[in-house]
Amino acid sequence: MTMHLITGGAGFIGVNLIRRLLAGGQEVVVVDDMSRGRIENLGELEADPRVRVATLDCADADGFGAFVAGLDGRVDDVWHLAANSDIPAGIADPAIDLQRTFLTTFGTLAVMRRFGIGRLHFASSSAIYGDFGETVIHEDIGPLEPISNYGAMKLASEAQIRAAAEAWLPCARIFRFPNVIGVPATHGVILDFVEKLRATPDRLDVLGDGTQQKAYLHVDDLVDAMLHIAALDGRYRVFNIGPSDDGITVRRIAETVRDAASPSAAIAFGEGNRGWVGDVPRFRYSVDRLLATGWRPRLGSQAAMERAVAEIVGARA
Numbered sequence: 001m002t003m004h005l006i007t008g009g010a011g012f013i014g015v016n017l018i019r020r021l022l023a024g025g026q027e028v029v030v031v032d033d034m035s036r037g038r039i040e041n042l043g044e045l046e047a048d049p050r051v052r053v054a055t056l057d058c059a060d061a062d063g064f065g066a067f068v069a070g071l072d073g074r075v076d077d078v079w080h081l082a083a084n085s086d087i088p089a090g091i092a093d094p095a096i097d098l099q100r101t102f103l104t105t106f107g108t109l110a111v112m113r114r115f116g117i118g119r120l121h122f123a124s125s126s127a128i129y130g131d132f133g134e135t136v137i138h139e140d141i142g143p144l145e146p147i148s149n150y151g152a153m154k155l156a157s158e159a160q161i162r163a164a165a166e167a168w169l170p171c172a173r174i175f176r177f178p179n180v181i182g183v184p185a186t187h188g189v190i191l192d193f194v195e196k197l198r199a200t201p202d203r204l205d206v207l208g209d210g211t212q213q214k215a216y217l218h219v220d221d222l223v224d225a226m227l228h229i230a231a232l233d234g235r236y237r238v239f240n241i242g243p244s245d246d247g248i249t250v251r252r253i254a255e256t257v258r259d260a261a262s263p264s265a266a267i268a269f270g271e272g273n274r275g276w277v278g279d280v281p282r283f284r285y286s287v288d289r290l291l292a293t294g295w296r297p298r299l300g301s302q303a304a305m306e307r308a309v310a311e312i313v314g315a316r317a
């Protein structure tokens, strides 16, 4: 049985990954400071004897190391998902991204090196690219000029991992996620709209004019791609993950959420095509490298969004 340590494992993507690893007969250690994650997100998984949960800050390499020392050298793979996932919060206070995104990577690498753990899978983001407008973004495009602190700290994290792969880390995978949707949602545009409609059932205020267009991937497809990439050969590999379409607009998401959660609500759009500072209004993502390895998403952006809206509205009913 392989032992997988998942930083940020009590968050949205973490619990979906854990479910799949357990279904595959694996053992799991969750390390999460519970800043945004919740034990309840694990649901019935918490009671599984193959799951161990530690509440700690993985930027604290000493505390994290003391915990890993108690695992008797049994950790095979680390999935580093811990980060600040609240992009506007990181713009308001850059220290949040420094601590939760950059320094968690630093701490995780320090612990892996100390205990000779040789396989790292890292949740990076399309935010590392910045704003390329209509240009199709493939993995080797440049220059990389992220426009949010979140993207900057993800890019700096990738750079740390690249250097580690040169010096001592035998296997590193970088996953550049698009917008990922599903349950248990901890953040994101769908959850935001659902919560706004609960507060004011007759009105939905949208940040920006609704024309922002992005690709959305359902979390089931995402986890599928992560496990697929993890099984590929190579020391250091980087992949965009996403659907193969150009995405859907915020207007369409707002209308779908409104129809599902509060059909009589009026939608009020804001101005400009950026929801917030650091928002990329449109990006076109190439997943050709991943498709060439034989992986295919089951849902495109539209179908993923419709399914996630039903799941999130259902979970909050």
Ligand SMILES: NC(=O)c1ccc[n+]([C@@H]2O[C@H](COP(=O)([O-])OP(=O)(O)OC[C@H]3O[C@@H](n4cnc5c(N)ncnc54)[C@H](O)[C@@H]3O)[C@@H](O)[C@H]2O)c1
Pocket: 007, 008, 009, 010, 011, 012, 013, 014, 031, 032, 033, 034, 035, 036, 037, 038, 056, 057, 058, 059, 080, 081, 082, 083, 084, 085, 099, 100, 104, 123, 124, 125, 126, 177, 178, 179, 180, 181, 186, 188
């Ligand atoms: N959801 C998306 O659309 C998306 C897109 C691109 C990249 N990502 C990345 O995927 C990863 C998982 O995202 P998610 O959507 O599940 O977010 P999430 O907020 O639900 O999960 C992140 C988890 O990290 C934990 N965490 C934060 N700081 C920590 C620290 N110092 N020590 C230990 N744990 C800490 C949080 O408590 C949370 O449980 C993140 O790295 C995120 O940046 C997500």
